[in-house]
Amino acid sequence: MRRKQMETTLLIMAAGIGSRFGTGIKQLEPVDDSQHIIMDYSIHDAIEAGFNHVVFIIRKDIEGEFRSVIGDRIAAICGKSGVTVDYVFQDIEDIPGELPAGRTKPWGTGQAVLAAKAVLKTPFVVINADDYYGKEGFRLVHEYLVNGGQSCMAGFVLKNTLSDNGGVTRGICKMDDQNNLTEVVETKNIVKTVDGAETDGIAIDTESLVSMNMWGLTPEFLDMLEAGFAEFFETEVPTDPLKAEFLIPTFIGELLDEKKMTVKVLRTNDTWYGMTYKEDVEAVKESFKGMIEDGMYEKDLFGDL
Template identity: 30%
Template sequence: MADPSSSDSSRTPKPFYGVYLAAGLSSRFGYRIKCLQQVGRCGETLLELSVRQLLNQSVSAIIIIVSDSTYAQIHDVVGDNFLGLPVRYAYQVTPPYRKKPLGTVAALLAAKNLLDEPFIILNGDTLYGDSALEHVCTHIRYKDTPCMPGYPLRDVLPQSGKVNRAVVGIEGSCLTRIVEQYNISMDDIRTGKYTGDELTSMNIFGFQPSILDFAQRKLNAWLKQNPTDDTSEYILSTMLNDLLPEEGTRTYVYGVGNSIPLELTNPEDFAYVRNNLDRVGL
């Protein structure tokens, strides 16, 4: 896969924000906030470890997407300045007719008024590692197009249990399709449904502020088509699937080598994450 991240040294690198999705409570974790779980060797929270890695990439500020259920606890730990970085908060609000939030596009748009610089958006319950972060952060500091890392499917499935993953198609280094697949497990590789080499998204993307108008239009259209749906979600991977055919904007996909992300999905993942921090350079 070609590497489009080589920066244009004639351009001045732009400042950028780190945007964390942290509005949800985890029923699997007893409705605790996963980004505040102390997975570090010295008791650091998952969020602290992730922010420390972003500091290596010269992030200028942190924006955390919260909800009424998560703001107080996160603010108690993080405050308005964290590890020397200014922190801002944006609320994702679930409409009263909904049983579930509207999805990650709505979460991103909750921070629309704060996003006047390029930004990397990340899950609050995942450690992505230096390789993925460096690719994305370098790209958005020098280039005007969206980007994302692509992880081999076999590297992002739990040994037991099922998860959802967006499977990615590329041509050269450019995204051609990205389609959410539901309830995937390692058994799907063992039985041949997937090879395991398929590239997948782990909900980490690099964007310019210009993406926000497109995201708002797409969410508005989705809401118009689904006016009473109380559980379906409109997500970033679905939105990206329309960006090239509708706007002619390419999304670049980076390989991540041997970097394997660590995700805190189930309670049994806690020990695994804590014991494998070296996989993400920690």
């Protein structure tokens, strides 16, 4: 059962439509026989861990479909559990400057989180809508935040995050002896091998911890993020106006370099599931079927809250 705790927020970045996934909104792909989607499981796990405010970051143009497929249903479930729900909109024109001519690409996860600044009054965990993180990460981040921690990240074991259907990009974490994050090394095209993983023929330690964009943060971080976005507009956008992106991991990496922030890495042994490739869908559905059969989740997903 859910523990009564201080106010904490689950912030879900749901504005993106997956380019590699083919047509349609990949966040809306059912993963079980009851037509639940990955996001339902994340919301369940977050509420179970003690988070009591849900904020969806979406785009205005998908609001109707999003509310009908997800939002209204989740709001009804949350209402019974005493959990509040808010919507915020990521808008390409919500920027500290002029929109460059021809720009259609969103500004990235940093701008997405900033879109929620007005409604984020509590410590929060931020996640991707279409990733499954498991229960342990939510428990660890929640515990860290409610005990006064400022910034943390769920660190997933690399071998628990790979796809059978192609290469993936992962942020491999470097840490000090206190498990404080020192650097995230973005590593592209990591593929499974018979005895582990490699990228471009070089073996990679599959026990490494990686960042899957599950951060525990506080409202104070948003002030730094806002200042960082303004600086990004002055320095990065002029050199690459159509493609420059303001990304949370990159920005946090800069703050770590400048010793303006410390981030505790909380190791989770849960398997991460995502649908990077269309072919991942069946494997993910099988995994959820197994978790339900093993009693990790009720068939009536929210019935135990």
